[in-house]
Amino acid sequence: MSQIGGxxxxxxxxxxxxxxxxxxxxxLSRGNISSYEELRAEPKIEVILHIANYFSIPVDLLLQKKLTVNEIVHFEDHFKEEGSQTAKNSFAQIPFLGKEQAQNIQQFDSDWTKLPKISFPIFSSKPLLAIQDEGLIPKPIDFPFEEHSILFFEQLHVEILHTLDHHFGFYIHGDDFFFGNYHAEGKHIEIQLNEWKKAVFEEGEITRFWKLIAKFDKIH
Known part of the structure; x- marks a missing residue:
């Protein structure tokens, strides 16, 4: 059981x-906080991450452990001793596509610098993108992730092309965007939403293609 409300x-x-x-x-609203504390609702994942980062508390402890007063005080002391910049540097700053941004996704396309950032302990030498699945982005019928999950994607690069077959990914180009399944045969690579819609990979358009590398689910 989640301890977030308490x-x-x-x-x-x-x-x-x-x-x-x-x-x-x-x-947030005062009503939001009241509903969390009275266990009538739980905050969205991005709110949990924001609270954890703001108070320098590891996300897993914030969710799963009944924190004591001493722990709350000393989490702050610990991060001060270690150095606030060191603590910040232990997390990647990842462009985040939430519900609000997904409603106007076309304006971002490949310019992800316009998106808000979330801090998360996941790393890559290539660009990363976090997307909260809120049902606003088309997805294959066999897409296995629950709505509200945060999915982390790595932009395609030559070194991972051979790993794409039967992996999920994300494609975006202007008004055209969807989650899909990759199919790779030799040098032919495509990402498919369904039997009617797909995008064929071309190296000159590599920034349009992303590979799913991780997910984060809220604990109920």
């Missing part, structure tokens, strides 16, 4: 914050 309440009290003040920090 931990939010304890964090708020230790920090001397009202429900409204806590809500304001994370661009």
């Amino acid at each position: 931990n939010i309440k304890k964090l708020r009290k230790v920090k001397g914050l009202s429900q409204q003040a806590f809500a304001d920090i994370f661009s």
